Amino acid sequence: MQDHLKIQFFTDTFLPSVDGVVSSMLNFKQELEKRGHEVFIIASGDSRTKAAVKKNDRTIILPSIKFKKYPQYNLAWMPLIASIKFGFSKFDITHLHTPFTVGMYGLLYAKLNKTPTVGSFHTLFTRSEVIKQYTTSNKVVQRFLIKSSWPYAKFFYGKCNGVIAPSTSIKNLLNRHSIGNSYVVPNSVDTKKFNPNVNGEKIRRKYLKSERERLVLYVGRISVEKNIEVMLKAAKILKKKQIYRFLIAGTGPMLDYYKNMAAKYGLADIVHFSGFVDERELPRYYAAADVFCMPSTFETQGIVSLEAMASGVPVVGADYLALREMIINGKNGEKFAPRNGDDCAHKIEKVINNLGYYKKMVDTAKMYSVEKSTDKLLEVYKALLDKNGN
The missing domain is CATH 3.40.50.2000 (Glycogen Phosphorylase B;)
Structure with missing residues (x-):
C-alpha cells in the first residue's frame, strides 16, 4: 500500500x-x-x-x-x-x-x-x-x-x-x-478529550441538591429507537430511594413525549432534560455522572457508552447487539434485560452500591x-x- x-x-x-x-x-x-x-x-x-x-x-x-x-x-x-x-x-x-x-x-x-x-x-x-x-x-x-x-x-x-x-x-x-x-x-473514541481527569463538579452542582445524591446520565438522540422509556421506568422504581437523579442530555423528535412521560410518572423532581449539549461541554457531563445508562437496542457500536467509559464512568446498558460485546459485568458496568425497566433499575442500583468494584472502564475505551x-x-x-x- x-x-x-x-x-x-x-x-x-x-x-x-x-x-x-x-x-x-x-x-x-x-x-x-x-x-x-x-x-x-x-x-x-x-x-x-x-x-x-x-x-x-x-x-x-x-x-x-x-x-x-x-x-x-x-x-x-x-x-x-x-x-x-x-x-x-x-x-x-x-x-x-x-x-x-x-x-x-x-x-x-x-x-x-x-x-x-x-x-x-x-x-x-x-x-x-x-x-x-x-x-x-x-x-x-x-x-x-x-x-x-x-x-x-x-x-x-x-x-x-x-x-x-x-x-x-x-x-x-x-x-x-x-x-x-x-x-x-x-x-x-477520543481518549484524550474524554478522560477521568475532567472536572464535572459544575454540572453536578447544577443538577444535584446534595453530595449524597447520585447522577444517572443518558447522552444521545431523544428518539423512539433509543428506548428512553426504559430509563424512565427505572427512575420511577428508584425514586423511593431518594438519592437518585437522572439527566437526559440531547435533543430529538421524542423530547416532548418523554418530558410528558416523566411528568406522568411524577418524576419532574428527579429527571432533568438538559436539551442540546455543546460538544465542548460534553466531557464535563460524563465526568459529572456516577453511572451512564444506555437502554437502546439500536446500537451498532455505542460511541457514547465508550465516551462514558473513557471518562471513568461505568455503563448500565441493554444486553443486545454491540452493547453485549462492550459491557463486561462486574468490570466496566452491568447489562440488563432489553426493554426491562425493573432490571435496568436493579443494575443501576447494583453499580451505585458497588462503584469501587468497577475499574475497567478506561481500559475498555483504550481498546477503541x-x-x-x-x-x-x-x-x-x-x-x-x-x-x-x-
Whole structure:
C-alpha cells in the first residue's frame, strides 16, 4: 500500500450534527491526515453546515433538502457538483459512510472511476420502528419500505468491494442477511478529550441538591429507537430511594413525549432534560455522572457508552447487539434485560452500591482509541487495494 493515500468520504449526515457517523469520520480524517494521507469529505448540508466547516479543509458540501423527520440527514439534490469540483482527480479509496443519496452518488462515482469502494454499516436503518418513525405515515408505503430495506442494503453494500461493520454483532447480522466481504473496524473514541481527569463538579452542582445524591446520565438522540422509556421506568422504581437523579442530555423528535412521560410518572423532581449539549461541554457531563445508562437496542457500536467509559464512568446498558460485546459485568458496568425497566433499575442500583468494584472502564475505551481503530481501517484499505492490483 502507498505511503500516501487519497481518500474520499461520502456521507448524508454531517456538521453541525455530531452523531456517531460524524464523530467517526472526523476522528478518522484527523488521524489519517496526521499520518500523511489526504481525506476529502463529500457531504450533504446547508448554510449551517458550511459555517461549521473550516476553510481549505478538503470538504465539499452538496446542496440538499432537509429531511424533516430526521434532521441529522439531508437529501442531496445536486451531487454532480462534487464531480465538477474534483475535476479529473484520481482517488485511491472511496469510503461510503451512508447508503442514501450521497452514498449512492459516491458508489456511482467510484464505479465510473474504477476506485476500490468500502461501505460502512453505521446505522440499523432496516429496523421497522425506525422506518415507521422517520419516513411516512402511509401504512402501505411503510410496509413496502420495511419489506425492501434489507434487499436494498444487500444491493448497496453488495456493490462495494468491502463492507465495514463497527462490531462483531453487526458483522454477524450482515452475514445473516447475505452481505459478505465484511471487516470489523470499530469507530473510535477520543481518549484524550474524554478522560477521568475532567472536572464535572459544575454540572453536578447544577443538577444535584446534595453530595449524597447520585447522577444517572443518558447522552444521545431523544428518539423512539433509543428506548428512553426504559430509563424512565427505572427512575420511577428508584425514586423511593431518594438519592437518585437522572439527566437526559440531547435533543430529538421524542423530547416532548418523554418530558410528558416523566411528568406522568411524577418524576419532574428527579429527571432533568438538559436539551442540546455543546460538544465542548460534553466531557464535563460524563465526568459529572456516577453511572451512564444506555437502554437502546439500536446500537451498532455505542460511541457514547465508550465516551462514558473513557471518562471513568461505568455503563448500565441493554444486553443486545454491540452493547453485549462492550459491557463486561462486574468490570466496566452491568447489562440488563432489553426493554426491562425493573432490571435496568436493579443494575443501576447494583453499580451505585458497588462503584469501587468497577475499574475497567478506561481500559475498555483504550481498546477503541483513534490510533488503534485507524490501524484497522488502513488494514482494510490495504486489503482492497491489493485485491484491486494497486
